[in-house]
Amino acid sequence: xxxxxxGFMNTLRFLCLAVxxxxxxxxxIGSSDDGTTxxxxxxxxxxxxxxxxxxxxxxxxxxxxxxxxxxxxEGTSLGSRDEFxxxxxxxxxxxxxxxxxxxxxxxxxYVYDDAGNMTAAEYDEISEGTKRKAHFFYDDKGNLIRxxxxxxxxxxxxxxxxxxxxxxxxxGDEWKMTKEMLDExxxxxxxxxxxxxxxxxxxLERLEYGFGEEAVEVxxxxxxxxxxxxxxxxxxxxxxxxxxxxxxxxxxxxxxxDQGNKSSMKSYIGDCDDDGVMISATYYVYDDTxxxxxxxxxxxxxxxxxxxxxxxxxxxxxxxxxxxxxxxxDEIDLTYTWTYEQVEVE
Numbered sequence: 001x002x003x004x005x006x007g008f009m010n011t012l013r014f015l016c017l018a019v020x021x022x023x024x025x026x027x028x029i030g031s032s033d034d035g036t037t038x039x040x041x042x043x044x045x046x047x048x049x050x051x052x053x054x055x056x057x058x059x060x061x062x063x064x065x066x067x068x069x070x071x072x073x074e075g076t077s078l079g080s081r082d083e084f085x086x087x088x089x090x091x092x093x094x095x096x097x098x099x100x101x102x103x104x105x106x107x108x109x110y111v112y113d114d115a116g117n118m119t120a121a122e123y124d125e126i127s128e129g130t131k132r133k134a135h136f137f138y139d140d141k142g143n144l145i146r147x148x149x150x151x152x153x154x155x156x157x158x159x160x161x162x163x164x165x166x167x168x169x170x171x172g173d174e175w176k177m178t179k180e181m182l183d184e185x186x187x188x189x190x191x192x193x194x195x196x197x198x199x200x201x202x203x204l205e206r207l208e209y210g211f212g213e214e215a216v217e218v219x220x221x222x223x224x225x226x227x228x229x230x231x232x233x234x235x236x237x238x239x240x241x242x243x244x245x246x247x248x249x250x251x252x253x254x255x256x257x258d259q260g261n262k263s264s265m266k267s268y269i270g271d272c273d274d275d276g277v278m279i280s281a282t283y284y285v286y287d288d289t290x291x292x293x294x295x296x297x298x299x300x301x302x303x304x305x306x307x308x309x310x311x312x313x314x315x316x317x318x319x320x321x322x323x324x325x326x327x328x329x330d331e332i333d334l335t336y337t338w339t340y341e342q343v344e345v346e
Contacts (some may be wrong), residue, residue: 048335171202
C-alpha cells in the first residue's frame with residue numbers, strides 16, 4: 001500500500017480517524033486547497049471569480065508545471081498555486097500565494113524512490129516561519145511500513161518527534177493495512193494504535209482506536225457497512241462510537257444510483273439506522289456521462305433544501321463553471337469559471 005499524494009495531503013494527525021478512516025490516516029504534515037473545486041458549504045464568497053489554469057509542457061508533451069490563478073471580476077489576482085513535476089510525472093513541489101501579493105505563503109517538496117514511492121516530504125509555512133518534514137519507508141512489496149515525522153523541523157537537522165509504523169495482511173491478491181501504530185514521543189513505546197478489521201468481502205468493516213501497541217484499551221470505534229452494485233462495493237453507512245460504550249455518537253448514510261454514483265449523503269447525531277437525528281444532507285445529480293451537475297444542500301437536516309450548486313463542463317470533461325444559488329430564489333449568488341491554456345517550454 002503506497003502512500004498516495006491524496007492520503008498525504010488530506011491527513012493531519014493520527015486522531016483524525018473518524019473522518020478519514022478509509023484512507024488509513026496515513027499522512028501528516030499539512031494540507032491546502034487545490035484551487036480546482038469548491039463546495040458551497042466551504043466558502044462565504046459572493047460575486048464572480050475566474051480560475052485560469054496554465055499547463056507548461058515540454059517537447060514530449062509532458063506537463064512540467066501547472067499554475068492555477070484566481071481572479072476577481074476586475075481581473076485582480078486573489079492568489080495562485082503552482083505544481084511542478086519531474087520526468088516521471090511525479091509531483092515534486094507545490095507552492096501557493098494565498099492572497100495575491102506575489103509572494104508564496106507556503107510550499108511542499110516531495111522526494112521519490114525509483115519505484116515512485118514518496119520517501120520524503122517537507123512543508124514550509126513561509127508566512128509563519130515554521131517547517132515540518134517526514135520520511136517514509138516501504139517493504140519490498142511497496143507497502144508503507146514506517147513514517148518518521150519532525151513537526152518542528154529547523155530546515156537542516158531532521159529530528160523525529162513522532163514515529164508511525166504499519167502492519168499488513170494479504171486479502172486475496174491485495175495487501176491491506178491491519179494496524180497503524182504511533183510512538184508520539186520517540187521513546188520506543190507505542191502510545192496509540194488503529195486496528196483495521198475486514199469483512200468476508202475484504203471491505204473495511206471496523207476500525208478501533210486505542211491505547212498501547214495492541215489497542216488493549218479501545219477508546220473509539222467506527223463501523224462500516226456496504227452495498228453492492230454491479231460487482232463493486234460502496235460504503236452504505238459509517239458509524240462512530242466515540243467512547244466505545246456501545247452507543248453510536250454520529251453516523252453517515254450514503255445512497256447511490258444504478259451506476260454507483262453517490263446520490264445522497266446524510267449526517268446524523270446518533271445511529272442513522274436507529275434513533276439518530278439527521279443534521280444535514282447533500283443530494284447529487286449527474287448527467288448521462290456521469291458528471292456531477294447539481295448538489296443540493298440541506299444544511300440543518302429539516303428535509304428542506306437550503307442552497308444548490310450547479311456544475312458545467314467543457315466537451316472534453318474538464319470543469320468549466322460552478323454556480324451557487326444560496327437561498328433558492330433562482331438568482332445566482334456566486335460563480336466560479338475555469339479556463340485552460342497550454343504553454344510549450346524548452
